[in-house]
Amino acid sequence: MTAIAVVHTGPVTVQPIKEQISEQIPEARVINIVDDSLLNDVRAAGHLTPEVASRIHSYMANAQAMRVDIILNACSSVGEAVDSVRNFVSTPIVKIDEAMAEEASSIGRRIGVLATVSSTLEPTVRLVKKKAGDLGRTVEVTERIAEGAFEALLSGDSARHDEILKSTISTLAEQVDVVVLAQVSMARLVPQLEGVRVPVLSSPRSGVAALKRALGNGI
Template sequence: MSALLLHTAQVHVATFDRLRDEIAPGLALRHVVRPGWLTEARQGQTEGLDARIAELATEAQAAGQSFLCSCTTLGPLVERQGGLRIDRPMMQAAARIGGRILLAHALDSTRGPSLDLLGSLTDARSQIRALAIPGAWPLFEAGETARFHAYIAGAIRADLAARGADVVVLAQASMADAAPLLEDLGLPVLSAPRQAMLALATRE
């Protein structure tokens, strides 16, 4: 039992190792970290990315490994190669809850893929509202993760106070640790890494 995980930030390695130890201790993980690939995707340079992602997918298949990408921006490219995009299990859970869905994201490049996926899974009764939190991302890039998560939680609280929601979706894996800061809200706050690891364990 093994899986190849593609990340665009080193911090996700520890996150998924921890979740693996908790959820699927028999699952061997091989991590590949490519920070520059997110930069390319944000600049619209996807032709070369498609080829490199296809190579990783082929490596994983040859080794009998599942293939997961923890970057929401790269998710659609990975899914086209038969891999698992990190946000699909989370979006499926949000669609099951339905109603007023608040989709929070810290990168503009995440907005389109996230809205497209969630929109494809929800029915006409659901109302999806995107909340951009661009001021948070420089904190993540600077390694100030505690401030990053606090900033996200504060922005979500302010939005909910004004407009409410039935479920909150944290679009990016990097945002996951904002969820515990919102536990007192009394509504589901969904993050991607845990549910993606559950899906990986099921695939295996």
């Protein structure tokens, strides 16, 4: 049986990724590694810290010790830590947002990146620009924070969270060719955005599809 370890920085990414793996790789055994202090520490510092990167390294080394076939990093805020981890952990690692960033770069020149926390916004913007560069494309990125949405989600007011996001997405969509949702927690809104004039991309489906491709390629 295929074994997948998923490293989470909070509980909100567990269910949407679990659903996508169940749909796309139903035969897989999933091991969730969750440390909800990671994202809190990144948010408090305003950026990825060496201490958080070290803990990500440790969790992925532990995942390798479990003899999993592949590791999925579920959080964009700590995605850049994975680049160094790959030098020390031989088990293949997929970032949840890499496929999304590449798809966005191929769709249009004007890319909107939306997040509810700044610690996720900046690394996602850098990833989009990197993927565009890899494709030989020049892009213009418009960054946007959905103010108050993350706080609403933490307080349990998901309706308010969704209302803020949908309003922000609609406004951003008028200025760009494609909108990138920088956090897994935002993905459930996509089915409610049919009236938006440009594609709105989220990471769980495309990230797990990339995971499936990696497994299918023999890694």
